[in-house]
Amino acid sequence: MDEETRYEAVRSRDARFDGEFFFAVATTGIYCRPSCPAVTPKRKNVRFYPTAAAAQGGGFRACRRCRPDAVPGSAEWNVRADVVGRAMRMIGDGVVDREGVPGLAERLGYSARQVQRQLTAELGAGPVALARAQRAHTARLLLQTTGLPVTDIAFAAGFASVRQFNDTIRQIYARTPSALRAEAATRLPAAGAAPAGSAETGLVAGVPLRLAHRGPYHRAAPFDRLARAAVAGIEEVTGAVGTRTYCRTLRLPHGTAIAAVDESADGPWLDARLHLTDLRDLTTAVQRLRRLFDLDADPHAVDERLGAEPALAPLVAARPGLRSPGAADPEELAVRAVVGRAESERLVAAYGRPLDVPCGALTHVFPEPKALAEELPVAAALADGSVRLDAGADRDDAEQALLAVPGVDARTAAYIRMRALGDPDVALPGEPVRDAWRPWRSYAVQHLWTQSDLETSV
Incomplete structure (x- = not known):
């Protein structure tokens, strides 16, 4: 443009x-x-x-x-596989906050100076500035939705000091943290009140979220698919169609979380709640939910391209805004793709980390790859780093590494690439996908699957 x-x-x-x-x-x-x-x-x-x-x-x-x-994130970062696209996905996942610019550069395979130069040239800001903007948004969210002390919020959002936090908030919002909080005072718990539910669950108060998306969003399909594939102990879908809630546990860099996402909403967003054992994981948890529900996609571009194809036009017209779901935990998805649902439930029961206090049907967090390394080659490859599925992984390299793992065939590797790495243009072997549907072949697959599910259920 x-x-x-x-x-x-x-x-x-x-x-x-x-x-x-x-x-x-x-x-x-x-x-x-x-x-x-x-x-x-x-x-x-x-x-x-x-x-x-x-x-x-x-x-x-x-x-x-x-x-x-x-606002939703730019769909460009889902599409692009170059260093800038990979860097933006990792910054969103909180890598700069946890590992600094050197850690980001090492993961990308570039020098810190090269990363700084490329991001600044294309985006008008380097990795520190991009991470700072993200921290400010997290801080505003916590100020306006929780009753946590301001000092706790500063460090939970990733700021190195309270002074840095105060200066940033004033610069970006032209208000003090206290003034930002006052705007939402009627929604906050009483001063000094204990976080709701913390005595029973060991979790901080749930953070309410509105996960924004652009354009139409066909809600039924992702909730249908999540309900059918839910692994007992770590996931459940409750409620009637149209008003369902998807709940799951999350393994995060600093702790664990329970996330709940609602199917129904009154605006261009999904309502959600996050209960975290460590608030420093808020930004990462939000980004992983966004990837799971593919909320940064551009449905206008996808539907315009696929809707022009005669074989897909009726499907696109019937389901505008159909998304290609990603994964809340890429390593978990890879294991589940290889072993299937029933075996995944056995692994959760045998190796999963139990929650301190169960929450409904949620009792465990999916086991880390190192806990399964002796039992599964794919887990061993994830544990030793020979297969990388983090937010900034190179998609071609990851697929080739997966194909070298015993038990991973071409279809499984492509499926992991589509879901775990959020690739919007995967031609899944065995599906009648055409090159003419580039660069949105993953979305074409979702349309074909959704139509097939509908026909099978009739």
């Missing part, structure tokens, strides 16, 4: 581009999402930025009305 096209998107308040770019107004010092409902600024006063971090680096603060930090 050129700048004039972007300005037309701003003039029409086109929500399809929320998260794809941001615009700032020189006369107000504010940056917004394209669909911001405020009066359209004059073209001469508008500046465009590829990321919120770039707008912040330009000296602009977030709009209080449209909350540009709460």
Whole structure:
């Protein structure tokens, strides 16, 4: 898109581009999402930025009305397999907060200077600035949805000091942390109150979330598929169709979590709750839920391309916004893809880490690969690093490494690539997928599977 096209998107308040770019107004010092409902600024006063971090680096603060930090992520990072795309997926997963820029660069196989240069050239911000913008969003979420002390929130969001936290919040939101909290005071628990449910579960208070998506979202299909494949002990789907809730346990860098995501919602988002043993895992947990439900996709681009194909046009028309689900835990998905559901349930019971206190039907966290290494070749390959499925893994390298593992055939490797690595363009062996459906063949597979499931159930 050129700048004039972007300005037309701003003039029409086109929500399809929320998260794809941001615009700032020189006369107000504010940056917004394209669909911001405020009066359209004059073209001469508008500046465009590829990321919120770039707008912040330009000296602009977030709009209080449209909350540009709460938009879906750019679909570009799901599609791109280059170093910038991989870096953005890892930053979203919290790698910079946990390992710093050197850790990010090492995972990418580049020097820190090369990573800085490439990200700055394309995105207008380096990895530190991008991670900082993400930390600020996490902090705002905690300030406005929990009653945790401000000091606890600063470190939970990933800031190195309370001073750094205060300075960042003031710069990005033009308010103090206390002022941000005051905006949502009626939704907060009483000061000093113990986190709800903590005495029974050992978890901090549940953090309510609205997981935003762009465009239409065909909700039934992912919830149907999750319900059919749910592994007892770590997952369950409750409720009637249309009002279901998917719950699961998560193994995260600093602890564990229980996540609940609702099928029903009144807006362009999925309602969710996260109960974490360590709030430092909030950003990572949110990103993993987003990948599981494919919330950063661009359904307009997918449906336009696939809907032009005669074989798929009726399916796309029947299910606009059908997503290609990813994985909340890529290593878990790989093991489950190899051994199947029944064996996965046995592994959970035999090797899974028990929750301190069960929560309904949720009793365990899926076992780590090292716990299964002696029993399963794929787990051994994951444990020793010969197969990498983290957010920044190279997709081609990962698929080739999987094919070298005993018990992993071409279809299983491709399925793991599609789900665990979120590749939108996988031609699954055995499916009638055509090259003409590039670059969205994973979505074509989902349409074929969903139609087949419907026909089988009739």
